[in-house]
Amino acid sequence: xxxxxxxxxxxxxxxxxxxxxxxxxxxxxxxxxxxxxxxxxxxxxxxxxxxxxxxxxxxxxxxxxxxxxxxxxxxxxxxxxxxxxxxxxxxxxxxxxxxxxxxxxxxxxxxxx
Amino acid sequence: xxxxxxxxxxxxxxxxxxxxxxxxxxxxxxxxxxxxxxxxxxxxxxxxxxxxxxxxxxxxxxxxxxxxxxxxxxxxxxxxxxxxxxxxxxxxxxxxxxxxxxxxxxxxxxxxxxx
Numbered sequence: 643x644x645x646x647x648x649x650x651x652x653x654x655x656x657x658x659x660x661x662x663x664x665x666x667x668x669x670x671x672x673x674x675x676x677x678x679x680x681x682x683x684x685x686x687x688x689x690x691x692x693x694x695x696x697x698x699x700x701x702x703x704x705x706x707x708x709x710x711x712x713x714x715x716x717x718x719x720x721x722x723x724x725x726x727x728x729x730x731x732x733x734x735x736x737x738x739x740x741x742x743x744x745x746x747x748x749x750x751x752x753x754x755x
Numbered sequence: 756x757x758x759x760x761x762x763x764x765x766x767x768x769x770x771x772x773x774x775x776x777x778x779x780x781x782x783x784x785x786x787x788x789x790x791x792x793x794x795x796x797x798x799x800x801x802x803x804x805x806x807x808x809x810x811x812x813x814x815x816x817x818x819x820x821x822x823x824x825x826x827x828x829x830x831x832x833x834x835x836x837x838x839x840x841x842x843x844x845x846x847x848x849x850x851x852x853x854x855x856x857x858x859x860x861x862x863x864x865x866x867x868x869x870x
Binding site: 651676684685687688691731745746748 | 759761859860863
């Protein structure tokens with residue numbers, strides 16, 4: 643069964659600290675993996691998209707990694723800011739279909755001052 | 756501003772009402788989507804329109820009726836909804852290249868409450 647599991651479900655950190663969010667998937671065949679940030683009451687916004695051949699990709703203080711062998715991805719946030727408080731959603735695209743996007747339930751991150 | 760505009764942002768309706776959600780994309784994309792987002796659950800794909808043709812209906816109840824008059828507008832008509840239909844409804848668009856899903860651009864969502 644094609645699934646995307648994210649952990650932890652929620653996380654609280656202090657401003658300025660780093661954190662890492664995890665995403666494990668069983669989607670096959672794999673096309674690409676995406677991370678989205680969703681502020682409360684807003685639509686998701688894309689952070690990164692990684693294909694099979696990409697191991698790491700950065701977007702400012704956000705760095706995503708991908709291990710296609712173990713089917714794991716992580717999103718590392720450096721020097722967190724209050725504005726990083728949001729849900730982070732991992733999405734895996736299944737090859738062979740334009741609508742085959744498998745969504746994780748997200749990790750809810752709260753950054754406290 | 757993502758280039759995808761949804762109205763209304765908030766909607767409260769009774770179970771016997773008829774209402775519509777509207778989505779407009781200004782990105783020149785050829786595919787548009789409706790997703791349902793319930794609390795603590797993954798986004799659920801409802802409908803996909805590719806080049807104005809519905810190419811996916813993900814077992815959605817008939818009380819939800821989509822309409823895509825052109826490639827930049829998408830509607831979701833609602834009638835005789837149930838309280839469990841209360842959720843955030845997200846519209847998205849993308850540029851499809853053959854069968855490869857392009858990057859999704861989401862609207863801000865329409866928060867629906869069914870009383």
